[in-house]
Amino acid sequence: MSEQKIQAPKGVSEYVPERSKSFEFVRNALIEPAKRAGYQLIELPVFEDTELFRRGVGESTDVVSKEMYTFEDRGGRSITLRPEGTAGVMRAVIEHGLDRGQLPVKLWYAGQFFRAERPQAGRFRQFYQVGIEAIGLDDPAIDAEVIAIADAGFKSLGLSKYRLEITSLGDLASRAAHRVELSKFIETLDLDEATAERAKLNPLRLFDDKREEMKEAMLGAPLLMDYLNEESLQHFKSVMKYLDQMEIAYVLNSRMVRGLDYYTGTTFEFVHELLGAQSGIGGGGRYDGLMQALGGQALSGIGFGLGIDRVLLAAEAEGIISQESFVSDLYIIPLGDTAKEMALKIAKDLRSAGKTVEIAFGDRGLKGSMKAADKTGASYVVVLGESELESSVVELKRMKTGESSSVKIASLLQYL
RNA sequence: GUGGACGUAGCUCAGCUGGUAGAGCACCCGGUUGUGGUCCGGGAUGUCGCGGGUUCGAGCCCCGUCGUUCACCCCA
CATH class of the missing domain: 3.30.930.10 (Bira Bifunctional Protein; Domain 2)
Structure with a gap:
């Protein structure tokens, strides 16, 4: 519940x-x-x-x-x-x-x-x-x-x-002089209660009123600019x-x-x-x-x-915010527990070398993991399974083109 | 603080004059053993914002409340 x-x-x-x-x-x-x-x-x-x-x-x-x-x-x-x-x-x-x-x-x-x-x-x-x-x-x-x-x-x-x-x-002196004149002017206006209250607090406020009739009424008001x-x-x-x-x-x-x-x-x-x-x-x-x-x-x-x-x-x-998505350099898909250990280590090393690396967690299927990799916009993907662990060589797949090449795990960094 | 509009799946929304909910997108799984973006098949999901009321029966009506939104006000 x-x-x-x-x-x-x-x-x-x-x-x-x-x-x-x-x-x-x-x-x-x-x-x-x-x-x-x-x-x-x-x-x-x-x-x-x-x-x-x-x-x-x-x-x-x-x-x-x-x-x-x-x-x-x-x-x-x-x-x-x-x-x-x-x-x-x-x-x-x-x-x-x-x-x-x-x-x-x-x-x-x-x-x-x-x-x-x-x-x-x-x-x-x-x-x-x-x-x-x-x-x-x-x-x-x-x-x-x-x-x-x-x-x-x-x-x-x-x-x-x-x-x-x-x-x-x-x-301060200029403002004080202007305020006296502005207040005099405002007194000649017929204001509703709320507006009069605002005028009392700060007469300049009336310049900011959005109602047309007020804008018109304030047209003849003395401007601070003229009192500088x-x-x-x-x-x-x-x-x-x-x-x-x-x-x-x-x-x-x-x-x-x-x-x-x-x-x-x-x-x-x-x-x-x-x-x-x-x-x-x-x-x-x-x-x-x-x-x-x-x-x-x-x-x-x-x-x-x-x-x-x-x-x-x-x-x-204005439509000027570029929605370029978060892009990681490498997405590692481990198959099995040993591979996962290896993935964590590879990721850690590449990250400390300045690369953005993600790992597929949660033991989902390969197809699902590839989809996930695709969504992150990763540049490269590597699948870590039995054979890769044995040979220490992975297929580095470039997502944009779909092409892949064999690379030694130890030298992954120079291909990213 | 004042006034108007709105509140249905993660998102965008549909739901006829009241009869206990649907679409698209997204998501998950699969389409023969380990490779994504298209296509096909299948699947999960909502106490219809919340609480009262009217009614035999409410997502649809009424009241309240919370929230969102637009304007006033104010300001970034």
């Missing part, structure tokens, strides 16, 4: 063969450009002190106010499953004094993140991100490079149906200039909104055309006050987070 089945928790994304191969491929492709630009791995815990996100991400954000997995551990501490990566990285940078050496500190990470949202296409409660952070310098060239690294990852996968949107949120001070404006112009020079296409979106409080200055988002409502495949920006807010020095930084799940979805939507 079987017990009741246990299912995965609601809304998690998980990857099993064959698709796990595509996931691995996408993840590595997104990491590679960061490595080539000199970013180094930082491996962090998936849970942190809840306070880190309250202060780092911001109490007023949806992420912190209603989407965090927070619980008390056995010592009565408030723990939260990380909903994003930047805060944790900053915490670790401060804790380990990484910012005491040469700047910028350049780090990359990859892993799972958690947000208790209603699941939807491309939106999961546990999801995967690849991210980088460049901390300590305010050079606009770094902004451009960070963006270029994300873009390089998408391009190396062959993605083309996406666009890069950029804007500048300016510094000279320094912010120059910085942003430089970023655009560098992007132009690298021939990275972008569109200026002065109505872009980001949901995390720490963003300042250069802010960007990659949007894929084929994905539906959850179309952001990556995003990031500069954060001026974050490190200080977490008890560190007053250093600026910039980084991004790329959604592996969504990039995979996008790649599948």
Whole structure:
């Protein structure tokens, strides 16, 4: 009698063969450009002190106010499953004094993140991100490079149906000035309760409303871009200039909104055309006050987070994920127990020489084993039976052509 | 959190106005002794998501629940 089945928790994304191969491929492709630009791995815990996100991400954000997995551990501490990566990285940078050496500190990470949202296409409660952070310098060239690294990852996968949107949120002074004007404007609007509530929390949010009537109403709203001070404006112009020079296409979106409080200055988002409502495949920006807010020095930084799940979805939507199957070099079919012992030994030796070798287990018939070998896509197959054991010579069969040749077991390696 | 759709074998789905389940693919075995991909034959598989209710009787109707999915919201 079987017990009741246990299912995965609601809304998690998980990857099993064959698709796990595509996931691995996408993840590595997104990491590679960061490595080539000199970013180094930082491996962090998936849970942190809840306070880190309250202060780092911001109490007023949806992420912190209603989407965090927070619980008390056995010592009565408030723990939260990380909903994003930047805060944790900053915490670790401060804790380990990484910012005491040469700047910028350049780090990359990859892993799972958690947000208790209603699941939807491309939106999961546990999801995967690849991210980088460049901390300590305010050079606009770094902004451009960070963006270029994300873009390089998408391009190396062959993605083309996406666009890069950029804007500048300016510094604190610019934002404060704009916020006053924007709030005044919003007061002239006739809003429903929920929307008014959102406006109170963060008036910029209204730029993101998807309803046509709201888009129209916001048409005349004052734009933050027009309130940037000279320094912010120059910085942003430089970023655009560098992007132009690298021939990275972008569109200026002065109505872009980001949901995390720490963003300042250069802010960007990659949007894929084929994905539906959850179309952001990556995003990031500069954060001026974050490190200080977490008890560190007053250093600026910039980084991004790329959604592996969504990039995979996008790649599948564009039909550019190659489903080349797992291929082993050699498939050994042992007939009988002595042969099985021999097979294990041969496999072990060839593997230590770098070959991918599989063995037919379970004493199934030769025909079945051949079928199994065929399915794995093995390049070569060898049958180990009485005569082979006696002569120490096997028929090395090349699966593609069906041809085979006699090879000494001892010298198998040089024929693979 | 709010609203809509959906939930039948591993996968994709069929199942007429309620009468206790089927196809294709996949899987396993075989087609004379030890060689795959085609073909032929045979076979296993489901408490019809779960729990209640209506009914003589429910995969089909009703309620609840869990899950998936789409949109809002939010974001990767």
